[in-house]
Amino acid sequence: MKAGSPHNLAITKNNVQPTQHGVFDPALLCERCDGVLGKLDDYAVEVCRRFPNEHKAIDGGDMFEMPNVDGDKFARFVLSLLWRASITTRREFKRVSLGPYEPLAGDVIFDARPLSSLQEYELLVGRYRKFGEFDPARNYTSPARAKFLGYLNGWAFALGGFRIMAKLDQRPFPTLVAPCIVNKSTKLMGTFGDFWTTIEGKTFAERVLEHGPRPR
Secondary structure, eight states: OBOSSSSEEEEOSSOEEEESSOSOOTTSSOHHHHHHHHHHHHHHHHHHHHHHHHOEEEGGGTEEEEESOOHHHHHHHHHHHHHHHHHOOOGGGTTOOOGGGHHHHHHHHTTSSOGGGOTTEEEEEEEEOOBTTBOGGGOBOOOEEEEETTTEEEEEEEETTEEEEEEEOSSOOOGGGGGGOOTTOSEEEEEEEOGGGSHHHHHHHHHHHHHOOOOO
């Protein structure tokens, strides 16, 4: 979380503390592998920074569309975050596990297999609306298990103003949402929504309330 201070704030169940780089695991990857995934990270940062100026509201303002996006590359980035959270030993991610999908996800993000080989993985994105002084674009959350449409298994988290909805389920998304699936797309399209109504928003609020107001 980026608040009114020169440093990011890491908010966990146990404490709130400044952090220069956010959550990272220096022992997770070798230099070469870190460089490969770093290129995916850089691309995601680029997309997040471009969004405010390059998206347009559609469908009466309830949805957005952002052109000129490499959907497969963005989807691989999201998969790489989940994979890293799955293999790290950091306690913040102890509940994140890709289970049987972990080896295949690793192959996909390092280009040993095409993204299409992991058919269970489909990505949707939404965009959080600003709420008062709270700007979701300045916050991110750890992945949390989620049910999409009430029955599809996956992971949801906040990232740079986006709601990331990564399905890992043998059942496909219904045809109705197919135009919004990021995989294979050349654009991002999704709905605007309220951060506080989502599982990641509610968990975030619980963590903040556990610690009470910060001293000034």
